[in-house]
Amino acid sequence: MTLSRRERLRENTREEIKTIARKHMQEQGTAAISLRAIARDMGLTVTALYRYYPSHDELVTALIVDAFNALADTMEQADSSQPRESYGNRLMAVMLAYREWAMQNPADFQLIYGNPIPGYHAPREITVPAVIRGFRVVVGILAEAMANGELKPSADYQHLPPHVSAHMIEIIKHYGYNISLEPMYLGVSGWVKMHGMIMLELFHHTPAVVGDPEEFYRFEITNIVKTAGLTLK
Amino acid sequence: MTLSRRERLRENTREEIKTIARKHMQEQGTAAISLRAIARDMGLTVTALYRYYPSHDELVTALIVDAFNALADTMEQADSSQPRESYGNRLMAVMLAYREWAMQNPADFQLIYGNPIPGYHAPREITVPAVIRGFRVVVGILAEAMANGELKPSADYQHLPPHVSAHMIEIIKHYGYNISLEPMYLGVSGWVKMHGMIMLELFHHTPAVVGDPEEFYRFEITNIVKTAGLTLK
DNA sequence: CACAATAATTTACAGTGTACACAAAAATAT
DNA sequence: ATATTTTTGTGTACACTGTAAATTATTGTG
Structure with a gap:
């Protein structure tokens, strides 16, 4: 066209x-x-x-969509930088890229995940698909690992909470994810922690406590990968 | 007076x-x-x-201080609602209260932990002591558990990252926390995850994925407690 | 070249934070 | 009780915000 x-x-x-x-x-x-x-x-x-x-809101929405896509691009790129069968490394790379992007584009990250701008409410039908793109990267890696029998959730994640499980199974169906419950849950659980670290770093709450936010982040996401039973090569 | x-x-x-x-x-x-x-x-x-x-900023600062204190009050109260020797339960209670407060006072929580208000920058000398108060509750519980030999960090948290460790030891000294490195680290690590969950729930990112945010939260913080090696009674 | 579509301007209104000069009220000193 | 000082409140003003309407200028097409 x-x-x-x-x-x-x-x-x-x-x-x-x-x-x-x-x-x-x-x-x-x-x-x-x-x-x-x-x-x-x-x-x-x-x-x-x-x-x-x-309107002001329309502009903000455009910026939000751009930001989500830029973030997803970064994640996809990080994923493809690693050998296909090194699931742990792929996950690590994606998570590192996620933080990297957030730190290099703090305003965009705030725009996406921070306080809503006064009077502005992001239209779901526009933002949801944009979030999905990034999440799909993580889900993809976990699904592949699962398919190859490399995913071994740690003991604490053997019995997942019933309502959440039921809901996630619905989500998986709805979005057509090629994945089972366990990797899906691990993905969300890891994402949540990753998000907490980034959010706190971005708003200058952790650095004072932690000293070296990057080292902290690396250590924690390594443990996330370990919790999923994935190995680093 | x-x-x-x-x-x-x-x-x-x-x-x-x-x-x-x-x-x-x-x-x-x-x-x-x-x-x-x-x-x-x-x-x-x-x-x-x-x-x-x-000025506008002075008012905002006053609101922020109030919010931090209200949150710390809630945490202290939750802590004291549990028997002194049930460290796991105390930690659970505090973390549950933390989320509860955030959900019941979303605006205050955003004020504290969300995007800075345009043009406003919170004066460190006022906010830092306010944050410390809440954190001290968690640290206190972990320190007591440690002193009674009930704290057994899981394998993944045996060898902590060097720079972060060094910095935390400094922090402990500086604020006069009666605690050693391991519980301190576990406290921060748990806090970070807790924060991620609450932040995402508050801005309506998780509920859609997770279905039942409270159940999810309960499950995850239970695992945090387990990771610290604490037992629930 | 003429006409239609698009782009840009001017003017206007209601809202914001904040600085300044002044009037009213209350507390204190005489 | 009266006079003086301190505190509280008002009115006006300025520079800024988003957005609506009418109007003019520019551009593309028949």
């Missing part, structure tokens, strides 16, 4: 707007994305900007 | 302002704390409000 000259220019401007918005939110936080400030920086009138994004 | 009539009135007004601010942020998010809106609700002029809090 080929774009007309006008459509190309339009796309360019939309991209430029997002770029400046990203710059602003990196400098002043996600809630400081101001249409007026963006317009000023571009040498445009505010209202002209509304031709490209009909 | 007794307060004069004027000082009492002043305190009252300051409290009333915070109460209304809390109401607003519960309804519209932490970034929607507006001095003008508060003044309107109180039948005051905006500028009169400045007599009580010299």
Whole structure:
């Protein structure tokens, strides 16, 4: 599908707007994305900007989608950097890349996983598919490991809680994941811890306690991999 | 120290302002704390409000301190609800109370642990001591368990990362915690996971995946307790 | 070239935080 | 009780925000 000259220019401007918005939110936080400030920086009138994004919220949504995709890209890339059969290493690589991305793009990460911007509510139908993409990477690795008999959950994860299990089985069906309950649960459990570390580091709560956040992270995610019974090669 | 009539009135007004601010942020998010809106609700002029809090930031700081203290109160109370020697149960109770409080006061929790409010930066010298209070509860339990020889970290936590260990030993000294490295590390490691779960639940990311967030939480924190080698009675 | 579509501007309104000058009220000193 | 000082509240003003409407300028197409 080929774009007309006008459509190309339009796309360019939309991209430029997002770029400046990203710059602003990196400098002043996600809630400081101001249409007026963006317009000023571009040498445009505010209202002209509304031709490209009909509202502040629409712009934010676009930024969120971009961020989710960039994160998923990073994860996919990290996964494919490791030999296919080294499931533990693949998982490690993905988790390391996840943190790396968060630290290099703190504003984007906050935009995705932090406080909602005042008055803004992310439309589920847009964000959910974007989250799924990243999660699918993790699920994929665990599923493969499972299929090859390399997944051996530690004792503590042999008997999973009933309601959660039932619900996850539904989810697996619904999204057509090629995976069984155990790896799915381990994936979520690991994700949650990873998320906690990153969130606390991002908001400067852990560094003071932990000293070396990266070492801490590495150690903890190594244990996550071990808990899943995967080996590092 | 007794307060004069004027000082009492002043305190009252300051409290009333915070109460209304809390109401607003519960309804519209932490970034929607507006001095003008508060003044309107109180039948005051905006500028009169400045007599009580010299700026928007000062008010936010006051709210943050209150929130930290309320959370710490809840944790302390939960701890003291369990028999002294049941260290596992005490830890469980504290962690359950932590989540409970977060769910019942989502706005306050976001205020503390979520995105910074645009343009606002919490003054360390005020917030750090407030965080410490809550953390001290957890550390206390682990220290007691350690002293009574009931703390047996699982295999994965026998060899801790060097830099983090060194830093934590410094922290322990600095804050005068009566605790050794292992329980300290386990405390942080558990805290991080707990935080991840709560954060994701609060921003509506887990419920969809997990179905029953409370059951999930209970299961995971039980495993945290087990990892520390503590038993539930 | 004419017409339609698109882009940009001007003007306007309601909201925000905060600084300053001034008036009212209350507490304190004489 | 009166005068003085301290505290509290008001009014005005400025610079900023998002967004709606009407209008003008620019561009692409028949």
